[in-house]
Amino acid sequence: xxxxxxxxxxxxxxxxxxxxxxxxxxxxxxxxxxxxxxxxxxxxxxxxxxxxxxxxxxxxxxxxxxxxxxxxxxxxxxxxxxxxxxxxxxxxxxxxxxxxxxxxxxxxxxxxxxxxxxxxxxxxxxxxxxxxxxxxxxxxxxxxxxxxxxxxxxxxxxxxxxxxxxxxxxxxxxxxxxxxxxxxxxxxxxxxxxxxxxxxxxxxxxxxxxxxxxxxxxxxxxxxxxxxxxxxxxxxxxxxxxxxxxxxxxxxxxxxxxxxxxxxxxxxxxxxxxxxxxxxxxxxxxxxxxxxxxxxxxxxxxxxxxxxxxxxxxxxxxxxxxxxxxxxxxxxxxxxxxxxxxxxxxxxxxxxxxxxxxxxxxxxxxxxxxxxxxxxxxxxxxxxxxxxxxxxxxxxxxxxxxxxxxxxxxxxxxxxxxxxxxxxxxxxxxxxxxxxxxxxxxxxxxxxxxxxxxxxxxxxxxxxxxxxxxxxxxxxxxxxxxxxxxxxxxxxxxxxxxxx
Ligand code: BGC
Numbered sequence: 001x002x003x004x005x006x007x008x009x010x011x012x013x014x015x016x017x018x019x020x021x022x023x024x025x026x027x028x029x030x031x032x033x034x035x036x037x038x039x040x041x042x043x044x045x046x047x048x049x050x051x052x053x054x055x056x057x058x059x060x061x062x063x064x065x066x067x068x069x070x071x072x073x074x075x076x077x078x079x080x081x082x083x084x085x086x087x088x089x090x091x092x093x094x095x096x097x098x099x100x101x102x103x104x105x106x107x108x109x110x111x112x113x114x115x116x117x118x119x120x121x122x123x124x125x126x127x128x129x130x131x132x133x134x135x136x137x138x139x140x141x142x143x144x145x146x147x148x149x150x151x152x153x154x155x156x157x158x159x160x161x162x163x164x165x166x167x168x169x170x171x172x173x174x175x176x177x178x179x180x181x182x183x184x185x186x187x188x189x190x191x192x193x194x195x196x197x198x199x200x201x202x203x204x205x206x207x208x209x210x211x212x213x214x215x216x217x218x219x220x221x222x223x224x225x226x227x228x229x230x231x232x233x234x235x236x237x238x239x240x241x242x243x244x245x246x247x248x249x250x251x252x253x254x255x256x257x258x259x260x261x262x263x264x265x266x267x268x269x270x271x272x273x274x275x276x277x278x279x280x281x282x283x284x285x286x287x288x289x290x291x292x293x294x295x296x297x298x299x300x301x302x303x304x305x306x307x308x309x310x311x312x313x314x315x316x317x318x319x320x321x322x323x324x325x326x327x328x329x330x331x332x333x334x335x336x337x338x339x340x341x342x343x344x345x346x347x348x349x350x351x352x353x354x355x356x357x358x359x360x361x362x363x364x365x366x367x368x369x370x371x372x373x374x375x376x377x378x379x380x381x382x383x384x385x386x387x388x389x390x391x392x393x394x395x396x397x398x399x400x401x402x403x404x405x406x407x408x409x410x411x412x413x414x415x416x417x418x419x420x421x422x423x424x425x426x427x428x429x430x431x432x433x434x435x436x437x438x439x440x441x442x443x444x445x446x447x448x449x450x451x452x453x454x455x456x457x458x459x460x461x462x463x464x465x466x467x468x469x470x471x472x473x474x475x476x477x478x479x480x481x482x483x484x485x486x487x488x489x490x491x492x493x494x495x496x497x498x499x500x
Contacts, residue, residue: 022148059111068406328383
């Protein structure tokens with residue numbers, strides 16, 4: 001069995017949490033269009049629909065904040081297990097809803113679970129991963145999110161042919177299955193070795209590391225070395241004794257919390273969810289008429305998103321975080337810019353009787369806009385999608401990792417919520433102006449990443465102390481980190497020379 005098989009297995013099982021995340025945010029968009037759903041809930045107004053949709057994100061926000069404390073106290077593993085049960089409850093309430101109140105409550109409860117999972121899964125994956133494949137393991141959660149979005153869409157599509165309330169109850173209920181699989185599978189998954197050391201269970205951590213790194217060989221040199229590194233880091237952290245939420249705002253964590261919150265906020269400010277939530281109406285505006293054409297175009301969008309995440313899984317640890325984010329932002333910015341120009345130069349607005357907007361683009365401009373949307377999704381999926389989750393999960397020291405990630409994750413949900421709320425208004429009001437705003441944000445992100453975000457690929461979690469305690473200007477700090485690398489190499493060479 002390959003040496004890292006166990007690490008991949010643990011990373012893949014916990015990624016199911018990402019699947020629940022993707023499924024539950026994806027499932028509602030097409031249900032909203034189902035006639036049986038509209039009739040059953042008395043044709044909710046657009047404000048009521050907004051509440052039903054966004055209560056999930058509100059739950060996610062609260063859940064991610066709470067998870068910081070829970071995952072420290074009760075372990076990452078138990079938090080994931082408990083979240084999957086809470087998710088089942090939320091899904092059951094949604095599936096069995098008798099009125100709007102029940103549906104909204106179900107969305108909120110499921111949101112609590114998704115919020116908890118979205119913070120705990122990447123932290124857990126990051127803590128069980130060997131440094132050289134950490135990006136890849138955390139990318140698995142992003143891949144699972146894209147699978148969740150995709151499968152939710154096609155299940156909705158399949159069920160909308162059913163001639164009864166089952167058309168919307170099935171897609172809502174079926175998500176209990178992966179949640180139960182996650183719950184059961186987690187029994188076979190170990191605790192995070194880093195959490196164990198931090199909870200004075202170094203012996204157990206030793207066994208887990210041996211299982212994860214060396215097929216159970218407790219004397220393998222890499223296992224002993226990593227255990228020592230973790231113990232030493234925890235010992236030093238205890239001496240400095242920063243553990244409270246207030247310490248997030250002080251040196252040496254403050255810089256990292258700013259970067260973590262910024263990367264999560266910018267991930268949402270790519271505008272990805274404008275497309276994920278409202279693609280059908282954007283496709284319609286751009287000239288794909290007929291319900292089916294724009295629905296299928298959105299389904300294809302889900303497939304593009306899933307497939308384009310694969311290169312990130314394969315190569316993110318080789319490309320590095322900085323380069324990938326910079327190229328990703330350039331790709332997103334350019335595609336937005338071209339779409340804005342193509343639309344702005346040719347649009348001729350008219351409104352249907354129901355108030356929906358048509359841009360009446362000429363064929364060429366309409367195809368160009370659609371292709372640019374797909375290329376934008378490709379750029380996002382290969383870069384900001386996975387790294388938005390990887391980076392915060394790897395930059396904090398053990399004792400603050402969970403708390404800090406709860407804040408960074410909450411900022412992701414907050415921006416998700418706000419963008420979900422204002423986007424439909426802006427799409428209608430300023431059309432291509434919104435593309436231009438996102439293009440400007442993306443071009444600004446190129447500079448922000450270049451100036452402030454140090455590279456973290458291939459570093460152990462314990463080494464992050466060295467990376468983040470220098471100058472806040474990442475591009476000026478290279479020399480210090482190179483010197484650190486030279487010293488480490490010297491020490492290794494000296495040890496080898498000693499032995500021989
Ligand atoms: C984002 C989600 C988004 C998804 C799309 C995730 O990384 O956090 O908001 O819907 O990617 O694939």
